[in-house]
Amino acid sequence: MIKRNGYLEIIKKALARGRAVALLGPRQCGKTTLAQEFVNSQSPNYFDLEDQSSLISLADPKGVLEQLKGLIVIDEVQQRPELFPVLRVLLDRKPLPAKFLILGSASPNLLRQSSESLAGRLELIEMGGFDLREVGLKKLSRFWLRGGFPLSFLAKNDIDSFIWRKSFIKTFLERDLREQGIDLPAVTLHRFWAMLANSHGQIWNAAPIASSLGISEPTVRKYLDIFTGVFMVRQVYPWHVNLKKRQVKSPKVYIRDTGILNSFLELKTEAEILRHPACGASWEGLVIEQLIRTLDIDYPYFWATHQGAEIDLVFNKGGRMYGVEIKRADAPTMTPSMRIALDDLKLERIVVIYPGKKRYSIHKQINVVPFDDIFGGMKELFKK
DSSP states (O other): OOOHHHHHHHHHHHHHHSSEEEOOOTTTHHHHHHHHHTTTTTSSEETTTTSSHHHHHHHHHHHHHTTTEEEEEEEEEGGOOOOHHHHHHTTTTTSHHHSEEEEESHHHHHHHHHHHHSSTTTTEEEEEEEHHHOGGGGHHHHHHOOOOOHHHHTSSSSSHHHHHHHHHHHHIIIHHHHHHHHOSOOOHOOOHHHHHHHTTEEOOHHHHHHHHHSSOHHHHHHHHHHHHHTTSSEEEEEEOOOSSOOBBOOEEEEEHHHHHHHTTTOOOHHHHHHSSSSHHHHHHHHHHHHHHHHHTTTOOOOEETTOOEEEEEEEEETTTTEEEEESSSSSSOOHHHHHHHHHTTTTSEEEESSSSOOOEEEETTTEEEEEEGGGTGGGGGGGO
């Protein structure tokens, strides 16, 4: 059993300073298991809104919930959006007899409801599958192949993991996305997701996808935003500065979980990943996800010009701008893009991450760092 102590501490601190916490993430990422560390599922304070008995017991939600004390867990809260106004009333009581931990399967509608009804009362925490801090760097190969969804990562073997992911994708298309208002046939949605997988790590271009699916570009953009809202896709937006150079304005698109990416690319072993043309982009996406979670990057960007200069990740930390380049190479060296980015973006430092073992400098502001160091030896590079 892999303990998720990081999330446990985050939730404990959020509950200590606030009245309600929303834990949001895709299905099967471990939200329910984590919530049961706080409240037993058999407790009268635990409500699973996909369980008929919980729905029946909440026929009069205000009357039931206002009688309870301590911590109350409401799982799959997006099933009952009418609960949000009730929660607002309950959270405004003085003194406050109960706090709430609500769980949602990554619903944009949930976010909208919470922001409208519970503004200033609810802290949002995004949760994903396992990350490498939790499973350990020694299991990097398995993590890259299977991804971070617990049932995929912990499967008995790679074939069982692959089959689980295929079933997850099918269920997600046929149920979860229907709840988001997408009424396309599951076959069409599968094609769209596969196209996103084949665009992994690339700058977004709606035109060929819209043409292939026979729908408009604004509709394709809407679907991309929905996949982003359900935490299946990450859009990394471009960073803009006041330059005479023409800068890229479209986001980069990544499939957030490498196991899901490999399912669409039909990659069943690590050897197949390493031989595939998308190997470099897959590695880049994996590293970006781990950096965002490890360094607590709230707003990740990339930067690129139409003249060819590019930096994979740009972010603000402590009022200073930093850049990260990700290389799948034995010994990365200085590139023209790095020099241009240092000058044009006024970066404090660029860190080049690669799969080697040795740390070295290629410029007074550019450090080459092994991927293995991102959990222990990175943070000092992003502070002065």
